[in-house]
Amino acid sequence: MHDDFTERGMGMKKIALFGGTFDPIHRGHIETALRLADALALDSVILMPTHVPPHKVKESLTPAADRLAMCRIAAEPYAKITVSDMEITRGGASFTVDTLTELSEQYPDTAWYLFTGADMFCTMRSWYRFADIAAMATLCTVPRDGTDGQRLREYAATLQQQGARCFVADAAVTTVSSSDVRERLASNEPIDGLLPDGVEDYIRAHGLYSTAAAQTGDRDEQFRAIIRARLGDYRYHHSLCVADEAKRLAKRYGGDEKKAYTAGLLHDIMKDTDPNTQLQILDDFAILLDGVERQVKKLWHARVGAVFIDKILHVGDAEIVNAVRYHTTGRAGMSLLEKIVFVADFTSADRNYPDVDEIRRLSDISLEETMEYALAYTIHDLLNRGQAIHPDTLAVYNELILAKMAGGQTHE
């Protein structure tokens, strides 16, 4: 790939803008910056933590001040890497084109380079005012591995046909992902040199990414605070009751009490979130609703809740995520934890409906009997109200009935 700095004056500086959430900044970022600075003989690379990226969910981001501080710590040892708070100070969602324009005013006589990660690079053409960006800067990226390089060079070729200047580095950088780093931190796993010197200390000192809670082993305290902020009084009280009931059922049926409590606490985390926001979260994580789900808004909160606790709260436990996901519809082949949360949602202390005493009585005898009763109740209710029944609900109901028949209990 070529760049055209030979066309530019000899006295011009060559500076790259490297934007990102840096949540947190990791060694892959630093390695990318150094690799490109070297390959392009740059004078400097400016790390630009974004305030709110347009494609991310706001709640997921660590406070800007912390992300900025971590970038500064990471950049410290390298003379060529600097950090700018321009986008954070500007606030709101920043467009790259505005940032480049402002930088060009601050640093005249500069040839600009724009770094993006491999995935973002391949979305370049859809960026706001792409043509202006391409006119202002050479677009640069680094492959994540050998096969990635080919894909990037092909995409770069299409950009060049539109007049853009591009640079794709030859060698791949170490693959590190910020989400992997966050998950490791949240579950207190070692992060073996994934973070630049000093960044891990900063994270631990400030209790970021749940590390403080992970160290004391009590994430539920944090989850309670999170649902308190997201739910109305009624739903918050219900969630605490379901958590207690799930724990009781786990004890009764030999399940994991701690997981049951956490899943109960989180099961309705999205119930009071407005539907448009729920759809936006599904969209952000490229999740498609099935036919019935699309029509029945009541089902969304389970699906969105599961994504939220998985991708944003980093609950780090697939069983808990599935217990939240299937707490409304159920499904065939439910795990013990899924059944416990499903039943607890019917039998929790705050519940008050015509059949609640019968369901509570059954819940002391058999989880499956309780499920069957609760499902029959739900299916009746949906039929009476002329509403669609999710196929997963029918599937678990049939499974329970067929298992009973196979067990010889219903021969007449």
Ligand SMILES: [Fe+2]
């Ligand atoms: Fe629910």
Ligand SMILES: [Fe+2]
């Ligand atoms: Fe609920």
